[in-house]
Amino acid sequence: MRLAKVTLIWAALAAAICVPIAAAAASPLLAWRDPVYILAGFAGIIAMGLVLVQPLLIGGYLPGLSAYRGRRAHHWIGGALVVAVAVHVGGLWITSPPDMIDALLFSSPTPFSPWGVVAMWAIFAVAIIAALRRRLGLRARTWRVVHMPLAIVIVVGSVVHGILIEGTMETMSKAALCALVLAATIKVMADLRVRRKRGTSFRPESVGRIEPKA
Amino acid sequence: MNTFVLNRRNLLVAGGCVLATGVSGLLLPARAEGLAPTPSMPGGANNYLKGAPTVDRIGKGGFWMTGTVRRAGDGAPLAGQRIQIWAHTTEGREGDERSHGATLTDKNGAFRLEMPQIVPIFGQPHGHLAYDSGEFKTVFLRPVMRSAKDTSLEAHFVLQPA
Numbered sequence: 001m002r003l004a005k006v007t008l009i010w011a012a013l014a015a016a017i018c019v020p021i022a023a024a025a026a027s028p029l030l031a032w033r034d035p036v037y038i039l040a041g042f043a044g045i046i047a048m049g050l051v052l053v054q055p056l057l058i059g060g061y062l063p064g065l066s067a068y069r070g071r072r073a074h075h076w077i078g079g080a081l082v083v084a085v086a087v088h089v090g091g092l093w094i095t096s097p098p099d100m101i102d103a104l105l106f107s108s109p110t111p112f113s114p115w116g117v118v119a120m121w122a123i124f125a126v127a128i129i130a131a132l133r134r135r136l137g138l139r140a141r142t143w144r145v146v147h148m149p150l151a152i153v154i155v156v157g158s159v160v161h162g163i164l165i166e167g168t169m170e171t172m173s174k175a176a177l178c179a180l181v182l183a184a185t186i187k188v189m190a191d192l193r194v195r196r197k198r199g200t201s202f203r204p205e206s207v208g209r210i211e212p213k214a
Numbered sequence: 215m216n217t218f219v220l221n222r223r224n225l226l227v228a229g230g231c232v233l234a235t236g237v238s239g240l241l242l243p244a245r246a247e248g249l250a251p252t253p254s255m256p257g258g259a260n261n262y263l264k265g266a267p268t269v270d271r272i273g274k275g276g277f278w279m280t281g282t283v284r285r286a287g288d289g290a291p292l293a294g295q296r297i298q299i300w301a302h303t304t305e306g307r308e309g310d311e312r313s314h315g316a317t318l319t320d321k322n323g324a325f326r327l328e329m330p331q332i333v334p335i336f337g338q339p340h341g342h343l344a345y346d347s348g349e350f351k352t353v354f355l356r357p358v359m360r361s362a363k364d365t366s367l368e369a370h371f372v373l374q375p376a
Binding site for chain 1 (some may be wrong): 255256257259260261303304307308309312331333334335336337338339356362
């Protein structure tokens with residue numbers, strides 16, 4: 001791949017994640033928030049950025065990463081996503097315990113809360129099953145059947161959650177990030193399906209590369 | 215103030231609608247109650263502090279919380295009722311004592327209290343109101359502003375005897 005194209009792809013990804021963060025950092029609402037609440041909010045925005053990276057990694061759309069490295073990064077970023085969500089929920093709990101408890105018990109008046117809570121449980125479920133995958137002896141096919149629906153729940157839940165919130169995120173950059181998350185997810189789901197049907201390798205570029213067995 | 219006149223008009227229209235609903239309810243044999251009591255809203259009691267002091271204004275003001283208090287059934291305005299108000303504003307968090315204040319309804323059952331500008335918290339710009347004086351059943355409301363730029367918000371209570 002030409003260097004210009006490689007640079008462009010990585011720059012676009014960096015912009016897709018950093019522009020919403022920078023725009024939120026300029027929000028006037030921050031003036032009336034405690035540090036813990038601000039941290040919790042940004043953990044949520046960063047989590048959305050990580051949700052964008054995940055399908056790109058597994059689909060092999062990021063140049064310069066082998067299929068093996070892409071999958072390793074996918075695992076680590078999955079772990080980072082768990083941490084980001086825990087900071088998000090923990091920080092909001094400290095900021096206003098009754099509001100967070102309402103959200104977790106699905107009795108919150110805010111329409112975005114259940115979407116976020118469902119996405120959170122789906123993220124935790126994927127992380128736990130991924131960590132135990134070898135011990136459970138899950139075959140690739142079984143893992144896919146478990147992970148794919150949960151991935152859809154995570155993406156849809158996170159996007160609806162983010163869009164409905166009136167918070168520090170700037171509207172246009174938030175909408176763009178959410179649209180990219182949806183687009184990346186749809187593309188990787190479609191591509192993986194085609195590759196499976198054709199019986200081709202997981203990732204065309206990785207042919208001939210020796211992959212360690214899991 | 216211009217916005218107040220507008221609010222009053224809205225209030226009358228909304229009140230008329232509620233009354234009309236109540237009257238149509240009377241026509242049904244199963245419901246002879248008239249004006250139905252306002253139920254507490256989910257999350258309405260969050261960060262409530264009992265016994266907020268009655269004040270002329272919360273903080274430096276600039277934002278108006280308005281509303282009415284009426285009796286369930288006949289809809290008669292209730293005068294002298296204590297309504298407690300709190301919110302996340304430009305001057306403090308919901309849980310801060312200085313963000314809380316109370317006011318009394320006038321002879322028409324209306325109340326209005328000046329408070330600092332409400333800013334969005336937990337994803338929605340909203341306020342909290344409570345009737346918790348014992349004579350009637352306790353009600354917690356959590357109205358949401360149509361826009362975070364609004365400089366007023368209204369909430370209406372229909373109370374039933376405790």
